[in-house]
Amino acid sequence: MRSYSLLAPAKINLYLEILGDRPDGFHELIMVLQSVDLADRIDIRANGSQTIHVRCNHPQVPIDSSNLAYQAVALMSQHFPEQFARFGGVDIYIDKQIPVGAGMAGGSSNGAAVLVGIDLLWKLGLTHDELQTLGAQLGSDVPFCIAGGTALATGRGEKLDSLPGLDNLYVVLAKYRSLSVSTPWAYKTYRQRFGDSYLSKSAFEERQKQIHAAPMMAAIAHRDSPQIGKLLYNDLEKVVLPEYPQVLELRETFEKMGTLGTMMSGSGPTVFALAESLAEARAIREKMQTAIPNPDLELWVTKFRQSGIQVVD
Ligand code: C5P
Numbered sequence: 155m156r157s158y159s160l161l162a163p164a165k166i167n168l169y170l171e172i173l174g175d176r177p178d179g180f181h182e183l184i185m186v187l188q189s190v191d192l193a194d195r196i197d198i199r200a201n202g203s204q205t206i207h208v209r210c211n212h213p214q215v216p217i218d219s220s221n222l223a224y225q226a227v228a229l230m231s232q233h234f235p236e237q238f239a240r241f242g243g244v245d246i247y248i249d250k251q252i253p254v255g256a257g258m259a260g261g262s263s264n265g266a267a268v269l270v271g272i273d274l275l276w277k278l279g280l281t282h283d284e285l286q287t288l289g290a291q292l293g294s295d296v297p298f299c300i301a302g303g304t305a306l307a308t309g310r311g312e313k314l315d316s317l318p319g320l321d322n323l324y325v326v327l328a329k330y331r332s333l334s335v336s337t338p339w340a341y342k343t344y345r346q347r348f349g350d351s352y353l354s355k356s357a358f359e360e361r362q363k364q365i366h367a368a369p370m371m372a373a374i375a376h377r378d379s380p381q382i383g384k385l386l387y388n389d390l391e392k393v394v395l396p397e398y399p400q401v402l403e404l405r406e407t408f409e410k411m412g413t414l415g416t417m418m419s420g421s422g423p424t425v426f427a428l429a430e431s432l433a434e435a436r437a438i439r440e441k442m443q444t445a446i447p448n449p450d451l452e453l454w455v456t457k458f459r460q461s462g463i464q465v466v467d
Pocket residue numbers: 179180181182183292293294295309310311337338339341342
C-alpha cells in the first residue's frame with residue numbers, strides 16, 4: 155500500500171490534577187483521559203521524494219514544521235533513516251473536525267495518526283508501546299492518542315494505565331469558535347498562582363499510589379455514570395475560568411441544566427457535559443443553543459469511544 159486513511163479521535167479529560175514541577179520543566183500530572191468519536195481524518199501517501207507536505211481544510215492549522223503531523227514524519231525519518239530513504243517522504247491531508255486550540259488534543263491525535271500511518275507505509279511493525287515511546291517525544295498527549303479508550307495518565311501524561319472502557323456515555327461539547335487558550339500559558343499561570351503548594355518529588359509517588367483507591371477510579375470500575383459525572387475534576391479551571399468569563403458562562407449554563415456532570419477539558423476553552431443517552435445529549439445541545447444564542451458558539455454531540463487511532467482505508 156502506498157497510502158492510508160486514518161481516524162484521529164479527540165479526547166476529553168475526566169480528571170486533571172497537577173502535582174508539581176518536574177525537572178524537565180513540565181508538570182507532574184494525574185489525569186483520566188477519554189477518547190470520543192469526534193475525529194479528524196488523516197490521509198497519508200508516499201510521495202516518492204524525500205519531502206514532507208501537509209495540507210489541511212482548516213485555515214488556522216499551520217501546515218509547516220510546527221504541525222505535529224509534520225514533526226511525526228521528521229521524527230520517524232530520524233529513527234528509521236533506511237526506511238525513509240527506501241520508501242520516501244509523504245503527503246498528508248488533514249480533514250479537521252476537532253476544534254483547534256480547544257484542549258481536545260486535536261494536534262496530538264494528528265501526530266499519533268501519522269506515527270501509525272508511517273509504521274504501516276514503511277512496514278516497520280512497531281508495537282503500541284514502541285509507537286507510544288516515540289509519540290512522547292512529540293507531545294505529552296500523543297502516547298494516549300495512539301491507543302485511546304479510557305486511561306489513567308501520570309508523569310507528563312505519557313505514562314498510561316488503561317482503565318475499564320466506558321462506552322455508554324454521550325458528550326456535549328461547547329466552544330466559542332473565536333476563543334482558544336494557550337496550554338503553556340495555562341500551566342505557567344497555574345505555577346505562578348499555586349507553585350507554593352506544589353508537592354515535592356517524593357510526595358508525587360505517594361499521591362500516585364493513592365489515586366488508584368480514589369472515588370473516580372471506583373466509579374469508572376463500576377461504570378457508575380452519575381458518580382463519574384459528580385467526580386469530574388480539572389485543576390486548570392482555577393486559572394482559565396477567572397481569565398475567560400465566557401468559558402465560566404458555558405460551564406455554569408450546563409450546570410444549571412442538571413446534566414450528569416460538566417467540566418472544562420484540558421487547558422480549555424472547550425467545556426463538556428455528560429449525558430446518559432443520545433436523546434438526552436441532543437436535548438442538552440438544544441437547551442444550550444437557546445440559552446446562549448451566540449453564532450460564535452459551536453456545539454457538538456459525540457460519544458465515549460473505546461479506541462484511539464483507527465485505520466479506515
Ligand atoms: O507536551 P505538550 O506539547 O502538549 O505541552 C504543551 C505545554 O503544556 C508545555 O510546553 C508545557 O508548558 C505545558 N505542560 C506542562 N506539563 C505537562 C504537559 C504540558 O507544563 N505535563
